Amino acid sequence: MTGLSSAGLSSAGLNAAGPDAVGLIATVLQVVLVVVGAPLLTGLMRQVRARMEGRAGAGVLQPWRDLRKLLRKEPIDPRGTGWPFRLAPLVLAGTALVVAAVVPLVTTASPLDSAADLFAVTALLALGSVALALGGLDTGTAFGGMGASREVTVLALVEPTILVSVFALSVRAGSTNLGTIVGLTEADPMRVLSPASLLAAVALALVTIAETGRIPVDNPSTHLELTMIHEAMVLEYSGPDLALIEWASAARLTVLLGLLGSLFLPWGVATGGAAGMGALVAVLVGVAAFAAKTAVLGMLLAAGEVFMAKLRLFRIPELLAGSFLLALLAVAASYFLAGGA
Amino acid sequence: MSDSLYAQWLALACGAFLLAGVLVLWRRDLAAIVRLFALQGVALGAMVVVLGLRQGSVHLVAVAVGVGALRAGLLPYLMRRALDTPRPGGETAADEARETRPLVNVATSLLAAAVLALVAYAVSQPIVRLSPDPATRAVPVALTVLLVGFFVLVTRRRALSQVVGFLLIDNAITATAFLTTSGVPLVVELGVSLDVLLAVLVLQVLTTRMRAAFGGTDLDELRELHD
Numbered sequence: 001m002t003g004l005s006s007a008g009l010s011s012a013g014l015n016a017a018g019p020d021a022v023g024l025i026a027t028v029l030q031v032v033l034v035v036v037g038a039p040l041l042t043g044l045m046r047q048v049r050a051r052m053e054g055r056a057g058a059g060v061l062q063p064w065r066d067l068r069k070l071l072r073k074e075p076i077d078p079r080g081t082g083w084p085f086r087l088a089p090l091v092l093a094g095t096a097l098v099v100a101a102v103v104p105l106v107t108t109a110s111p112l113d114s115a116a117d118l119f120a121v122t123a124l125l126a127l128g129s130v131a132l133a134l135g136g137l138d139t140g141t142a143f144g145g146m147g148a149s150r151e152v153t154v155l156a157l158v159e160p161t162i163l164v165s166v167f168a169l170s171v172r173a174g175s176t177n178l179g180t181i182v183g184l185t186e187a188d189p190m191r192v193l194s195p196a197s198l199l200a201a202v203a204l205a206l207v208t209i210a211e212t213g214r215i216p217v218d219n220p221s222t223h224l225e226l227t228m229i230h231e232a233m234v235l236e237y238s239g240p241d242l243a244l245i246e247w248a249s250a251a252r253l254t255v256l257l258g259l260l261g262s263l264f265l266p267w268g269v270a271t272g273g274a275a276g277m278g279a280l281v282a283v284l285v286g287v288a289a290f291a292a293k294t295a296v297l298g299m300l301l302a303a304g305e306v307f308m309a310k311l312r313l314f315r316i317p318e319l320l321a322g323s324f325l326l327a328l329l330a331v332a333a334s335y336f337l338a339g340g341a
Numbered sequence: 342m343s344d345s346l347y348a349q350w351l352a353l354a355c356g357a358f359l360l361a362g363v364l365v366l367w368r369r370d371l372a373a374i375v376r377l378f379a380l381q382g383v384a385l386g387a388m389v390v391v392l393g394l395r396q397g398s399v400h401l402v403a404v405a406v407g408v409g410a411l412r413a414g415l416l417p418y419l420m421r422r423a424l425d426t427p428r429p430g431g432e433t434a435a436d437e438a439r440e441t442r443p444l445v446n447v448a449t450s451l452l453a454a455a456v457l458a459l460v461a462y463a464v465s466q467p468i469v470r471l472s473p474d475p476a477t478r479a480v481p482v483a484l485t486v487l488l489v490g491f492f493v494l495v496t497r498r499r500a501l502s503q504v505v506g507f508l509l510i511d512n513a514i515t516a517t518a519f520l521t522t523s524g525v526p527l528v529v530e531l532g533v534s535l536d537v538l539l540a541v542l543v544l545q546v547l548t549t550r551m552r553a554a555f556g557g558t559d560l561d562e563l564r565e566l567h568d
Contacts, residue, residue: 194356198356321449324455329360332462336355
């Protein structure tokens with residue numbers, strides 16, 4: 001951890017610099033953690049699945065080895081593709097990176113806090129998905145178009161659920177700023193047990209699974225033409241572009257799981273209340289808590305996938321309509337039961 | 342019991358009550374629907390226990406235990422027996438144990454439930470305004486379950502899902518009674534409970550007879566006269 005030693009060295013100057021510097025360090029740490037840790041999370045999830053299915057597994061580091069191999073290959077563009085195809089991986093990775101910097105995973109006192117708005121984050125994630133769908137369409141192949149159409153169908157059902165369920169959480173906080181919501185929940189952990197929060201948690205978990213293409217909705221490890229969604233769009237990519245897409249998908253999963261952890265298990269997220277060394281310790285605790293929570297959530301997701309079959313494509317709208325209903329009931333409950341107060 | 346703790350537990354029980362009611366629309370498997378109904382009975386019992394503890398009334402807690410035992414234990418048990426009755430050939434077991442073709446498909450009924458929740462909220466505003474305390478504020482939840490029960494009754498084809506729809510309505514009425522008046526006289530509650538029990542017994546016998554006579558419980562096929 002390079003962040004650790006440099007933070008230790010400059011701690012004397014920090015007391016003068018105030019909480020901004022600590023927030024900056026925490027944000028940088030958070031981004032580095034997501035960039036380095038996202039492929040590791042994918043590797044961990046594959047390893048858990050392999051062990052539970054009785055295989056030895058390729059090891060936690062395998063996704064990084066794959067990425068290294070892909071990055072060394074020469075980039076190839078299929079004939080007839082234009083700028084949407086070339087731009088899509090960059091936009092996808094860029095939005096994932098911005099969301100990783102903005103969302104309160106390690107600290108709520110980040111200097112980018114004003115951008116950590118629920119609508120901004122959802123829009124950024126949607127931008128990445130749409131760019132990739134356009135890239136898939138641009139290849140002009142049957143699979144690319146099919147994958148793009150399915151991805152957009154799922155996206156259209158997922159976005160309202162994300163918005164409505166986080167809205168249910170923001171009713172109490174009186175703000176759509178994610179940092180404020182996480183900070184309030186951390187101050188009063190019993191809030192998590194309220195019906196609004198529980199319903200929103202279930203809805204957001206379902207949506208996270210759909211958005212990241214995990215098993216009941218999409219199977220990330222298959223290339224069966226009848227069922228694939230995400231893989232169908234990226235079939236034509238190769239080399240560094242494919243590496244970028246694989247990394248971005250892992251980063252989106254990490255960020256969404258981390259956000260789920262921050263919203264509903266907010267213990268350990270640094271709130272920027274302390275000053276000086278105390279703040280640094282809080283940030284380190286936040287880093288450890290984020291890593292632990294995300295790893296546990298990922299392992300639970302992987303373990304759940306072992307016991308589940310992929311849903312038929314025509315049943316997916318049913319699942320997502322259900323999660324939308326849960327989100328709407330969460331909003332309703334936060335008005336019914338809290339009396340709109 | 343302190344104010345905030347009371348409000349929180351009541352909200353939790355109401356949330357479980359609502360969720361179980363709405364999920365009945367989501368599941369196709371009749372056994373799962375019966376399980377959800379039992380869960381709702383537990384939530385209803387818990388809700389009345391919380392109200393009883395709040396008012397320090399032993400009588401209300403005893404009623405709660407009775408309500409819970411009837412709705413989470415006896416009624417689901419009876420329905421499961423109706424489900425498990427051996428059938429004389431004809432339809433396969435898998436076909437009979439599922440709500441295969443509801444009149445309104447599942448995704449649409451979930452969206453309809455969302456609309457019904459909003460209607461219930463709008464309709465119950467005058468009641469809530471009469472005395473805005475945590476119990477009265479939960480009345481929209483009970484009304485939502487009531488409307489969902491009607492919806493199940495109207496759109497589902499299997500006899501057993503219609504029984505569940507009827508019982509959802511009854512659960513909702515009971516919940517509304519306890520939430521608004523904090524306790525119906527014991528005699529009234531006993532009478533209603535016995536009524537419900539009798540209705541379910543009759544419907545169970547009817548279902549078994551229907552299955553013996555026609556081989557299935559799809560009510561839509563019983564509208565025409567046969568020789």
